[in-house]
Amino acid sequence: MTTERTYSLKQILPRLVPTLKHGMAQLVMQTVAMSLPLLLLPVLTRYMPPEEYGRFALYTLVLSMAVPMMLAGAEHLLTYSYFKRDEAGKRRLITSTFTLVGILTLIAIMLSILFMPLLHEQLGLGRTAIVSMGMIAGLTCVFVLAHVVAFMERSLSLQSVFVTGRVVIGYGIGVSLLMAGVMDWRGMVAGQFVAAAVLATIGLVYLYKKGLLGWHWSVRDVVEIPRVGGAMALYSLSGVLVSLVDRLMINHFIGPHGVGVYAVPAALMTGVMLLILALTRAVSPQAIRIMSEGGDIALRQKVIYIYTAFWGIALFAFTGAAILGQPMLRLLTQGAYHEATVLILPLAVATMFNTCFVWNATLLMFEKRGGVLVVIALLGAVTDAALGSVLIPAYGLVGAGWANAGAYALMAVLGFVGLIRYVQLPWRMTLTEARRIVVGLMLMRGGR
Secondary structure, eight states: OOOOOOOOHHHHHHHHSOOHHHHHHHHHHHHHHHHHHHHTHHHHHHHSOHHHHHHHHHHHHHHHHHHHHHHTTHHHHHHHTGGGSOHHHHHHHHHHHHHHHHHHHHHHHHHHHHTHHHHHHHHOOOHHHHHHHHHHHHHHHHHHHHHHHHHHTTOHHHHHHHHHHHHHHHHHHHHHHHHHTSOSTHHHHHHHHHHHHHHHHHHHHHHHHTTOOOSOOOHHHHHHHHHHHHHHHHHHHHHHHHHHHHHHHHHHHTOHHHHHHHHHHHHHHHHHHHHHHHHHHTTHHHHHHHHHHOOOHHHHHHHHHHHHHHHHHHHHHHHHHHHHHHHHHHHHHTTTTGGGGGGHHHHHHHHHHHHHHHHHHHHHHHTTOHHHHHHHHHHHHHHHHHHHHHHHHHHTHHHHHHHHHHHHHHHHHHHHHHHHHHSOOOTTOOHHHHHHHHHHHHHOOOOO
16 A cells, blocks of 8 residues: 655755755745836936836837747747757747747737738837837847746846846946936836846857757747747736736726836835746746656645635735835936825735736646636736726726726636636645745755
């Protein structure tokens, strides 16, 4: 008679967080990437009025949608199959992805030229900004794949370059152009272009030295990427879609001024979200290996334990953000966007539910349920539009915040229903064990 093997917390944590250095480095990198845009808010809000800040926010969201469309799920496919592929398989996937990205970049540029009048009318973007969007997205795709390899290989130096470099270079150049009076908000676009070009070059050099860059690709591989990774790409796309729908509704009913005011507290809450998600990135490479290889049910169950424990962290963190958000916003913006303070509470609630949905989505991704996530995210976008069409005309920006909170709450609930349906949740996990998991992650001293 065989008994199911069990793992204690002391046994599982060294396998998930190999060293304290790796876990702390993830937190430091994400903290820098989060804090620099927030620390520069006084400068941005001084040199960019709400109308310009709103246009920059819309530009950034559209750009965020273009990247997953061009990658077609290749970054997710590489992540979740990284430990199953040999070097030739990884090289073929990356080279085929670059071919696909090149084709889609040209298509994106041609489409942006074709629909330029519509984009200019709806987003208030100029011709140069619209055309540059496709170029920046194509360059971003290059270093995203290199970042995936560096992340899975736990190369902290390269990860720090990719995570912080985009913010440091992009914001450094953009803010300098703003302060010098050379350009308006388009200076931030110029900074993003330079950052993407520099990081893409570094990414290509890194992949070449790793032996993952070659010339061998096939039409079959190019077609296989969207066929297999398409659901994951649609999930990434639909996740941004909720935010874009939210901003477009504000732009329609209130205008770019409202988008700019709304974007400032949204950036603050997104920064808190990124910092919390950094906790999971410390354990993600090993968790992906364990969950993708299958086999040991008890070990997989412990991984689920740890991810579910993060839900409590999200609730605690965003409660603090809701309380401290208003004084922080006044301090960071020096009172320039005083009307944005009323948005702190609804956006804290919205981002908390969004964070929980991301963790739900991670567990569902382990079970290859990308299609379920696409449906959930699309329902969230539809809900946001429906609620926004009623609440924004009646309550203005506050109505937009609560519409966004309602959409993400629905997504979090549906994601939890998906977990009940497709993932074996640890219903019998005690409060004591959950507390030990969280404390253990925070105090982990590394594998012995």
